[in-house]
Amino acid sequence: MANVHIDNVRKSFGQTAILHGVSVDIADGEFVVLVGPSGCGKSTLLRMIAGLENITAGEISIGGRVVNNVPPKDRDIAMVFQNYALYPHMTVRDNMAFSMKLAKAPAEVIEAEVSRAARILGLGALLDRYPRQLSGGQRQRVAMGRAIVRNPQVFLFDEPLSNLDAKLRVQVRAEIKELHQRLRTTTIYVTHDQIEAMTMADRIVVMQGGHVEQIGAPLELYDRPANIFVAGFIGSPAMNLLPGRLHNGAFHADPDTGAVPEGAAPAGGDGVLWPLPPGGRPAEGQKVTYGFRPEHLRLVSDGIPATIQLIEPTGSETQVVAQAGGRVISGAFRERIAAKVGETIHVLPDPSLAHLFDGGSGQRISA
């Protein structure tokens, strides 16, 4: 086991810069998830850690050793590929034993390691099958088994669940997490699914366009997103983000921000006042983005009137899309809602759980 230190790493393919200086410190035994929209460079970063892509600039070290010029096989890492990359012409047993056979390990050791991995993953009955005779979930487990037998210092996963159906994904997600708790091997896990990130990670690295947007524990990102991107990316359904300005100690949503001259009383937003979160007050008239999560919207009799456009009961909660103060907002309510589409309910976001972001930079301003 080892820590992984990524220091100001850059990557370009030819002229195109893909990663613009990424720094992440991963502690020994930690489960870190890299998450971000498609094309943001997660896989590229992971492949650089594995040694499958060279490092344009910066430094990656594993267990205190700089690995920039260490070939993949000597980095003591194991990787699970998105398409599993099982050797089709080898049985499950041979797939798992391949690395040890190449290393000329004694047959008893190979046998012991393979059966240990098979026991951990419940693959015992499948050892003599070929990959094509396995289901998607079983293939996924074999790919993990191939990683486990090597006893690596670091596990790397690249979207290992994306080929599985929704139900299996939840199951295997739990299995991977449980496996990590058992083996305590440092793990770096790439996904674009923020739910996967939230449920599995010790810490999440949110990336966008080759930059790290925020690093933190799942609930930290949920409670205190550092900027608008993270606020919108983490959490489902997504956070409501209303552009507008501050006036008289409340937030006014402008239907068209920017059209109103600085300092003038906001014209739009039907005069609706959104309550500000406590803590550092930004200046009067400042352009801001006001954020609150759908689940932090409350039904309050003297709240903001909202006209319902869509109601989606999921059983455990009711999701509502409504028009309030000239803006479309979404809410998720624990209580059942009797109102129908077109009717008006009164809502108010919990001010202590609301967020303020700078209108220009998108950075968080509220405490």
Add this chain to the structure above:
Amino acid sequence: MSVSTERHVTWRRPEVAPSLLARLFDSKPFLIAICLLPAVGLLLVFLTYPLGLGIWLAFTDTHVGRGGYFVGFENFESLWYDRVFWGAVFYTVFYTGVATVLKFGLGLWLALLLNENLPFKSLLRAIILLPWIVPTVLSAIAFWWMYDAQFSIISYVLVDVLGWRETYIDFLGTPWHARWSLIAANVWRGIPFVAISLLAGLQTISPSLYEAALLDGASSWQRFTRITAPLLMPILAVVLTFSVLFTFTDFQLVYAITRGGPINSTHLMATLAFQRGIPGGQLGEGAAIAVSMIPFLILATMFSYFALARRKWQQGGDDE
């Protein structure tokens, strides 16, 4: 139960007895028969009949311009004691064996090279295909010129440019020189087919398998022997079979360059059969030589049948 005043109108598609023709075309045996008919007909007319005729001729003493009588195994008996025939058998096997080994060695090497990220990749691929696109007779003439005793460019380079030799090489004048020269020409012509087919095979292998093997600690040689070779084997077997069949039955190159000479040393079974049958007029004997190729060809096909038998790991194989 309340009686509804609304009348419920239901409409069903009226049952029409299908016509005889419709029923006929719905019957599977009839369809199979009718679909197979053209293929069977073509096979009979263009394949079975000439083959049957050839085999029949082999058992007659037919000459060009004169019908023959059934003579049993007489043609084969005389071939048994015919040194030229056995020379042709030897050279056919030798030619096929050596040329195939060289074609596959060089073709695989080229395919591996082309599978790497080279600059001008598509241009290179096009160039590689050239020898195969050029009509055989044309390339045969080119080779004939290159092998000419006086005007050979190879001799010119070796003697006059490099000064490695004193005398010009008589490529086609002595048996072993001629044999190797023909093999070289065949290899040159055959490499593109092998290289491009194997390249197609290589491109079906997912790059992530190589990455996985790299992480598993395989050296590039081990990646070749443990990943590339086994995964290439199915297509290699197909290409090998075709290549062996084509080389074994080769005619054009040899006939255009040496006509079997000098002193019959470069006759392939195909050229000898033609030589005896058409210019020599001995249709029966020529046919007998051609028929003697059949066991070899069957052997090669059997090989492909077993080599091609789906491997257990392949998609679509039998599940046990």
